[in-house]
Amino acid sequence: MNTVTRPRILVVGAGFAGVECVRRLERKLSPDEADVTLVTPFAYQLYLPLLPQVASGVLTPQSIAVSLRRSKKYRTRIIPGGAIGVDLKSKVCVIRTITDQIVNEPYDYIVLAPGSVTRTFDIPGLTEHAFGMKTLAEAAYIRDHVISQLDLADASQDPDERASRLQFVVVGGGYAGTETAACLQRLTHAAVKRYPRLDPGLIKWHLIDIAPKLMPELGEKLGGSAQEILRRRGIEISLGTSIAKAGPEEVTFTDGRVVPTRTLIWTAGVVASPLIATLGAETVKGRLAVAPEMNLPGDDGVFALGDSAAVPDLAKGDGAMCPPTAQHALRQGRHVADNVIASLRGGVMKPYVHKDLGLVVDLGGTDAVSKPLGIELRGLPAQAVARGYHWSALRTNVAKTRVMTNWLLNAVAGDDFVRTGFQARKAARLKDFEYTDAYLTPEQVRERVEGAARRE
Template sequence: MDNVTRPRILVVGAGFAGVGCVRRLERKLASAEAEITLVTPFAYQLYLPLLPQVASGVLTPQSIAVSLRRSRKYRTRIIPGGAIGVDLDSKVCVIRTINGEVVNERYDYIVLAPGSVTRTFDIPGLTDHAYGMKTLAEAAYIRDHVITQLDLADASHDDAERASRLQFVVVGGGYAGTETAACLQLLTHNAVKRYPRIDPKLIKWHLIDIAPKLMPELGDKLGSSAQEVLRKRGIDISLGVSIAKAGPEEVTFTDGRVVPTRTLIWTAGVVASPLIATLGAETVRGRLVVTANMDLPGHDGVFALGDAAAVPDEAKASKGQDGAVCPPTAQHAMRQGKVVADNVVATLRGQAMRPYVHKDLGLVVDLGGTDAVSKPLGIPLRGLPAQAVARGYHWSALRTGVAKARVLTNWTLNAVAGDDFVRTGFQSRRAAKLKDFEYTDSYLTPEQVRAHVEGTGPEAE
């Protein structure tokens, strides 16, 4: 077959789900069987669970950004940009490339794995004053920002300014928020020893969540263990509490407390990518409704998975938990990518598809240093054994040998030599808040997508 007659497979998103799908397709399909294209603004796969360790300086950013162009054997064409709309009827994906050009990419099969974005609420000042922890740039920026607060507090002669720079607020008691607070608190605890003019007692970390429990998936005992570890470090944990409003120098909690701070980190959950809303298809809590085969009912050749899809959890359904969907975790996304690839290949070859079934292997929470809590296969672990399981799981999940070597080297070097507390000045004079990283206002409405595909919309001019 030549390039014109080969079926076109378009994969949107280079997260765990998208990259897992692409690599499986490359292995299972001969080059003459299909043309594979991947849409992503960055030519790397980000290992998201280790972002807090980048923010705290334990790992370098390059360690968890696994290049998609490193191997010469991969044949997938990469379009550097983001999908901003999909017309299911015309089988066209509208893409805004990194230089701002808007193009139409036609496909025969599409795999939607655009992931998720930070979930925000209509809280006054939130998007203007809070920092996120969803991208590599945000993690690198937050590290610089936290060290900058120590530098400025050390140089300040104003007690009120010093107090606001030395208090830090993290919203979100899930895995991301808990690990972020734990890792960054350890960073400031170690760094303040190099600032003789700062009283370590002035440094205060607050971890708050509207839920009644911290990481409820861990269960009462492990959840309590995690809280005990954090509280012993001096982290103030407030449950049943959220943010009422945020300002440049203070944050007001819903219980009425006003905390002077220049650092508000928002990790209160995620929602499916706004791309899903452009399809005009059925959703549940923002996630696209798909079958257990991860295909979209009523639309041939359309598949969706990962954080953006409500994939039925067949493992729980077999136990009588009807209606359960797979949680938006890396564990499920990696495995769904392989099954979707198999189902795309099966569709191409006229074979039967298979449903996605995976029993959850457990949970790992790295609290920095030698602290961790883990629940592999339902077995509760704490301390060093839990740390070994957590880091072992993350290390084994990294896709390439180079990434594994870098992460292992970083862990070893940090354990032996500690941190250098280097402030790079990354974007120090530019805004870098929630609204500045995820570009959630870039997506089209279903009507705009249709108009653009037909050549009548403003983006087509």
């Protein structure tokens, strides 16, 4: 078959959903059936659930970044950049490459798995002064920052400055926020022993959330166990509370309290990638509304999945949507690949159905709470389940070996509390890591595509 006539399958996003889709397409399609292209700014798949362990130094950054170029047998073309708009009528995806060049990429089938971005609100000073926990760079940067606060507090002669540098605030009582607070508190608790001039009692961690409970999905008992573990470690938990404003040296809570701090970590949820808004299609709470087969009704060859798609959860029923979790994204990736192939070959697409396998929360050390298949676990058994699940979900044996080695080495030797200093000269906050202002409007996408067509 001539190369020009081969169907073009474009996959947007290299998260769990996108990578699983690409790998399955490569395995099940012969080279002459279709050309597969992947759009991603980074040629690796990031294992997001383990980011807090990178921030706390338990794992190295490389261990959870699984290279997409490692295997020689994969034939997918990778475009290094990000999709900033999609014209469904012309079947063109507008891409901003890492060199800031904007290109139009035509497709016959498109799989939208751009993931999510940090959800923020119109809170004064939030994006200027808060850190996020959504990217590998953010996790590595936060580790540097936290250790540097200990160094700077140790060097300071001002008691007020010292106190502010040793207070840390995490906003968000979901999995990301809870694990981040738990893992980083363990880091500072261990590190302060190497600073004889610092009073360990000055180190204070605050975990706040507007919701009445931490991780309500865990249930009353396990959620209560997680709170008890954190409080026993000295983490102050404030529920029904959020941030009123943020500054460079203090944070004001909505209950009126003012906490002097140089560290505000924002993990209060995620929203679908702004790419979805460029389609001009129906959405459900910002996520693209798709059929149970994960195709976009009324638009031939358009599929969406993962955090950016409102995929009906047929296992739960009652109009429920699949939660944005790794276990759903992995399975949706494989399933949507099968449906793309069925559509390509004139077959019948099948609806996505998956019963949730449970939840795991790693609180560092021997502390964890897990609920696999509805069974409530705490302590070491829960930790074994949590780490076993994460370890098995890593896609390559190289990644599994690196993670297991890191866990064993950290358990035996502990941490060296080394900071790289790569970004010491320039502060970086939430607004510096997520380029949410780079996307086009539907009108701009259409204008660009039509302009390119006229020039041709």
